[in-house]
Amino acid sequence: MRDFVILGSSVVTPPPNPQHRHPIKPHKPSLPKLAPFSSSSAVSCAPLSLSHHAPSSNLVHQFETLAEDAFDSAVDAELLAKVVLLGVREKNVRTVIDALNKVQARGISLSPHLHGSDAIAKECCRLVTCGHVEEAVELMEVLSRFQLSIRGLVHPSDIIKQCVLSRNPILAVRYACLLPHAHILFCNIISEFGKRRDLVSALKAYEASKKNLDTPNMYIYRAIIDACGLCGDYRKSRYIYEDLLNQKITPNIYVFNSLMNANARDLSYTLNLYQNMQNLGLKPDMTSYNILLKACCVAGRVDLAQDIYRDLKHLESEGQIKLDVFTYSTIIKVFADVKLWQMALKIKEDMLSAGVSLNTVAWSSLINACAHAGLVEQAIQLFEEMLLAGCEPNTQCFNIILNACVEACQYDRAFRFFHSWKGKKMLGSFGGGYNSNIGQGRMHNVTTMPNGISNSHILSCAERFPFTPTTTTYNILLKACGTDYYHAKALIQEMKAVGLSPNQISWSILIDICGASANVEGAFEILKTMGDAGIKPDVIAYTTAIKVCVESKNFMHALTLYEEMKSYEIHPNWVTYNTLLKARSKYGSLHEVQQCLAIYQDMRKAGYKPNDYYLEELIEEWCEGVIQDNTEKQGEFSSCNKSELERPQSLLLEKIAAHLLKRVAYILAIDVQGLTKVEARLVVLAVLRMIKENYGVGHPVNDDILIIIGATKVDASPAKHILEVQESIMKLLRNELGLEVLPARTRVALRENALPTTKMGFQTRRPAVLVRLKVTKKSLYSWLHRK
8 A cells, every 4th residue: 555544433541631732832923822622613613703704815925824823843732633624624635735744744633623524525526516625635545544534524436437537547546546445446447448448547546446455356457357348449448458367367267257348259269267266176157158159140150059058058957057038039049140040039948948038139139130131020020929918128129120021111101100100299300392292191901910919009009108219220221112202311310300410321321322313413512511510431432422423334433433532531341342343344545444443552551352353354455456457366266365464463464554554655664574474464455555545645756565485594595484475475476466576685794682692602703694585666666657
C-alpha cells in the first residue's frame, strides 16, 4: 500500500487536555475567537466571531493566518479539526490540503473531532460533481493520513465514473487505495474501462492495481481478461495468461473461462486452454462447456458441437451437470447458422423434455433457422408458439419474421404484419404512399398456415407485446419496395417522423432501388442528400451507385464516382473493382483499355485478386482487332487455353499494363521476357494497336521498334522457349501483318549479384546475349497507311 494508513471510525483518540491547549498568540488581535467546537455544531454553526458579510478574500486570509498559528510544533487536534472545517466551508480546499501537508501526522487523529460532520462529505461530492475529481481525491488522501475514515464521504461509483470519462485510471486507483475494499474497486475500475472499450486505460489500471496488492488476486486477472475480450484484443489476454504462468501462478476456473471466452474466435486456442485447464486438475463447469459451444458456433464446427452436446447429455444423465438454457440456445444457434432447422427443432424437444423453458434467445434462434432455410410458414408457426408460451419477443424476433417474408417475396404480408405490430396510432401517419404494391384494402385478410394456426394472433400481438421499429426494421421493408422509388422515399420520411435516422444501409438500398428503375440521377441525388444530412457515404453506398451507372451503360459516371470515392479516401472493396472491370463486354478504344488496366493495377495494389481470365479475354479480343481477317488464327492463339493464361497473378496483364499505361505515345522497345508465345503475341499486338491509334491522332513513329525476347549465354544456343516465342512473333509480324522483321542480338553485362565467383573470391563479368527482333520504321509506316 501507500505511505498512509487507513483507519475506520472505530478508532477513538482521547480529546486533548484543555490545560495543555496552546492558545492563539495575543500579538495578533485581528484573529477571531473560535466558538467551542462540538460534533453537533460542526455542520450548522460557523465560527461565531467571523463576519458573514466579510469579503471572501478576507475570510481566506483569516483562515491562512489561523492555520499558521494552529500548525506549530505542538498541534492541537481539536483546533486542527476546526481549521479544516473552516477551510472546507469556505470552499478553499487547496489551502486545506497545502496546510495539512505542512503538518506531520505524528499519530494525530481527526476522527473523534470530525465524527458526525457532513461538511467534508458535501464538499467532496461538490468537487466530484463539478469535475474536480483530482482535488477531491487529494483531499481524502491527506485526511486519511490523520486517521480520518473516508468511507462514505463519496460514493465510489461516482468517482470511478468521472475517472473513466476523463480516461484517468491512475487517479481511480489512487482513490481505491484509500478504502478497505480496494481489491473490489480495482476490478470495478478495470471493468468500467473495458465497457467503454478503452483497453489502454484498463491495462494501466491493471498494472497500477498489481503494485498495491500483496498477493495475486484472481478477480483482477479475470477483470482485465474480460476487458480484453470486450475490446476484441485477444492477444493481450494471451500475454496476461503467459505472464501468470511465468510467475508460477495457477489460474482458477473462472480465469480460464474468461480466457476461453476472450479467445472464442480461435477454436484451436480455446480447445488448447480447455486441455490445459484439465491438465492442472481443474474441473470444467457449465460455463466452460457453454463457451466451447460458442467457439464451435463461431467456427462453424457443427460436428464438434454435436460431440460436445452428446457428451454433455451423457454427463447430465449421470447427474454430474445440469444443462442450462444457455447451452440449449447455443447449440440451437449452431444448427441455425448452417440452416439445419430440423436438428434445431430436435434440440427444442430436448429442452422441453428436460423441463427447461425456452427464452427469447432460443426462440429467436429457432425462428431464424427456419427463416434462413426459406421456411416462412414454419418460422411464423414458431413465432406463434413463442407468443402462446408467454415469452415476450424482442424487436429482433419481429425483424426476423419480416425479413423472412421479404426474402420469400411476400411483400404484402410483410407490410401487413408491420402495420399491425406498430399499432393503430401510427397507421394514419403513413399517408397514401403505401398504395403501391401493398393493397391496403387487403390488410384485414388473415392467412391460414398449413397446420391450421391462424395469423390473426400474430397480427394482434402488438396489443400484448410492445414493438418498437428500429432502423433495421425499415431497412428490411425498403427491400420490399422493389422498383417503387417513391414508396421507398415514403418509408424514409416515416423513419424520420418516428425519430429514426436512415443509416448507410438505408441509403444504399434506396440507391439500389434507383438502379432497378434505371434512375441514375436519383442515385447521384441520394449521395448528395447523404452528404447534406451529415452522413459520409461509405464504400457500400458508392459501390451501389457505381453498379447503378454500370447497369445503365453509363461507364463514365461510374468512373467519376470511382475517382470521387478515392479522393475522399474511401477505399474500394473487391465488389467495387469487380463491378468496374466487368462493366464492358468489349473494348472499343485504347483509352477504355487504359482505364480498365489502371483499375486492374489499383485492385492488385489493394491486395484483391481479380478474375484475370475474364480481363485477358477482353484484352485479347481488343489486341486481335489489329488484324482485319484473323478468324482462323484466333483459334490457334485463343486464351481459352487456360493452362497457359490462368495464373495466381497474370504476368500478361502486368506486361500489357506496363506498356499501355506509359505516358509517351510511342514505344521504342517491347519486353516480352518470361512470357509464353501466346502471351507475347498479345503484348506485341497491344502495343501495335496503341501505336496505330496514337498515329491516327497525330503521333508519328520516330524510330524502329525492338522486341526483347530473352537472354542467353555467349557461344550458347538460345533456350527452346525463347526460340518458340521468337518464331511465333516473326510469323505474326511477317505473315499476318506484313511487317519487316530482322533479328538483332546485343551483348550486355550481367548484374554483379548474378555473376559467378572465381576460386580467388572475385566475381567475373560474363556478357550475355539479348535475343531481340527489330521492326523497321519504314515497314511500320507502310502498315499504318495500309487500308
